[in-house]
Amino acid sequence: MSSPDAVGITKKAATPLPEGSVAGIHSQRGGGVLGSAPLANAVGILEVFGLTTAFMAADSGCKAANVCLEDFDRNKPANAEKLPVPLLVTVKFRGTVADVTAAVNAAEETAKQYSGVSQKHIIASPTADAAKMLGLSGFDK
Numbered sequence: 001m002s003s004p005d006a007v008g009i010t011k012k013a014a015t016p017l018p019e020g021s022v023a024g025i026h027s028q029r030g031g032g033v034l035g036s037a038p039l040a041n042a043v044g045i046l047e048v049f050g051l052t053t054a055f056m057a058a059d060s061g062c063k064a065a066n067v068c069l070e071d072f073d074r075n076k077p078a079n080a081e082k083l084p085v086p087l088l089v090t091v092k093f094r095g096t097v098a099d100v101t102a103a104v105n106a107a108e109e110t111a112k113q114y115s116g117v118s119q120k121h122i123i124a125s126p127t128a129d130a131a132k133m134l135g136l137s138g139f140d141k
Contacts, residue, residue, distance in 0.1 A: 041068070043134060044093040044104035044122045047075075049115035050085035056114055057107035058091045064106035067095035074138040085115045092134055097124050 044067075048054050051074075058069055070092035080086035093103040104120055111117045123130065 041094040042097040042100040042122060042124050043070075043126050043131075044100035044107075044120070046091045046093075046104055046107050046111065046120045047088050047118040048091065048111040049083060049089075049118060050087055051089050053085070053111050053114040053116070054089035054091050057111040060110035061091065061093055061103035061107035065093075065095065065099040065102035067093040067099050067103040070094060070134050071137040072139060073136060088118055094134075097122070 044061075046057060046061075048057055051072075054072055058072075061067060062069055073090040073092070075088045075090070076086060077083070077088060091107060093100050093107070095103070100122055104122060108117055108120055126134075
């Protein structure tokens with residue numbers, strides 16, 4: 001059983017997931033689960049300035065398309081004092097190329113309303129090695 005929280009995110013009930021999947025957060029709009037997207041799915045990467053902007057962008061992307069939201073990553077670049085916000089956060093979406101493209105575009109538009117976008121990219125068919133790198137997160141440190 002699952003229930004939505006105040007922002008429309010639902011914690012997925014404990015059910016068996018396919019091998020190689022990780023239980024996590026589930027978007028009501030798209031039904032995606034954090035960290036459970038098959039490796040063959042496209043990936044959209046959006047690097048934004050600041051954690052709040054990352055949350056707002058991720059929310060917009062998940063509401064715009066049927067995507068899975070991967071773990072955020074963070075980076076504090078050497079020139080952090082020259083940036084609008086001294087922390088870069090990477091928002092990662094998984095799904096079909098069309099859904100990932102829609103999610104990244106919606107997330108980018110939202111991020112531009114806040115502190116902005118550093119860069120974005122969509123990988124239509126990531127290799128297994130590239131897909132492994134999606135699991136890295138600077139927030140784990």
